[in-house]
Amino acid sequence: MPASHCSQCGAPITSSAENPRDSSTNVQVVPKTLARHLQLMSTNAPPETIELAFIRTVAEKTRVRLADLENQMVGLRERVQQLEDEHILLSRYHAQNQAIISPLRRMPPEVLGDIFSWTLPSVRDALERLRFDMSHSPWVLAQVCSRWRAVALSTPSLWSLVVIDYRGKRANPLSMVKKQIERAQSLKIRFYGREKGHPRAQFEMFQLLAEHSPRWEEVFIELTSDTVPLLASVRNLPSLRRLGIQWNVSDSQAGVESMDCFQAAPSLLDVSVYNEFSSISIPLPAHQLTRYDLDGPWEVHQTILKLAVNLVEAHIYVVFNDLPWPDSDEINLLLLRRLFISHSEILEYLMAPAIQELAYAVREDEGPDPLLLHLEAFVERSGCRLRRLCLVGKPTADTAVGILRRILSVSELGIITDDPNHGQDAPVNVLVSHLTVSPGSAALAPQLSKIYFGCRAEGCIDYALYLQMLQSRWDAGGRTLKAAALLVDSGPHPDPATLRGLGALRQEGLDFLVLMGEEAADELRCWIYDSSR
Structure with missing residues (x-):
């Protein structure tokens, strides 16, 4: 008969028939004693005198075994610690x-420097950080090792x-800006001032930047009344290629009639001026510009356009226009x-044989006929x-449909809506319905290979209707449609069913882009050739 074991110490226990007396303890072990032992362990009853010797023996054996296990565990812990220390070393x-x-150690410095350039923050990222931070690129690159520091510097x-952005609560330390300017060669500056915040700090910072104006390559400035005189006094701008100016608030323009510091900039090619509150005269070297973006009276635009023989791209926004449109002067x-x-009237003055892309801001007070007539005459x-x-x-649907039917060279259509109407009768949804190909009927503008829709402000389209339109044109004979985009700056996002349907079209081969939020806003500005930030 096999022996059983004690639940406490693991020692073998035999019945009284096999071993009526324990030779080591001289204690009789009987089934009655074992049962009693189990009862004592599960209750608070006191043991009898005759039971104490047996229980003490069990406890002693258990203590000895525990001591042995603890010694073994101490040894194992020491061994594990030794192994861990050795593993770390x-x-x-x-x-x-x-x-x-590592190949990185043998990488040529110029290649390493190019890799470093991919770690630099975008303008938006830099604005979100609010100030320079040693843990961000490029500052952190100079702290890794001596070689990286040498390459970075x-x-x-x-x-x-x-x-530099003073519109938030934190500003960049002047000392760090000085250090960065020392390390740079050309400067691409974004300076956002705040009319009612930190006037002394803003003045000192912009004064520092102005001292290095010969190295300005790109400058975008949001001006305040304190920084206007500093900018106006700058004259040495040999490297400036790209310029952007806007004003923080209307008070920033108070007393400012003109700024003539850029007229002699010999390298200036790209200019954006957002007057917004009132028209400020800023003479420009129009003859060398390849791009300009300006809001102002037609008279100002006309002066620039007559001299801008190298112009490739323009964003012409006519405001502050009290005078009637003058007689046409081609x-x-x-x-x-x-x-x-x-304004569609602008087309009456222009002749542009190389033009390929046109964006137009539809005004609520204008019907479809003026744009169609002006555009048709301009193209001819x-x-x-x-x-x-x-x-x-x-x-309106009439505007778009009329143009697509009359000007057959248009193969790419973009629609940006800010109409708050969301119903089936909303103009943008009526247009989507016109673009939808019904079974057995001919498609409107079958030559369209790219159809882009964007929603901004509270404007949006019927997403289910939009998906149906794309599917109908994708399934139409010839597969003329090659690309589509849906950009939602703000407002309701597409529902999951629409996104799944659009994803299915993408899998079938349609080049489809969908963007939301700030990314959508950036792309929409590109559609209308607006470089505002």
């Missing part, structure tokens, strides 16, 4: 040897972008390819083949 040694043979382009823009206009007069048309604001 060996891992470090291995990493050091791996670092020695010898690559001036890493330090070119200087973003302006030849032989190199112009991309154009945004706020210019002898151009207009490829892309983008209608912005509250475009």
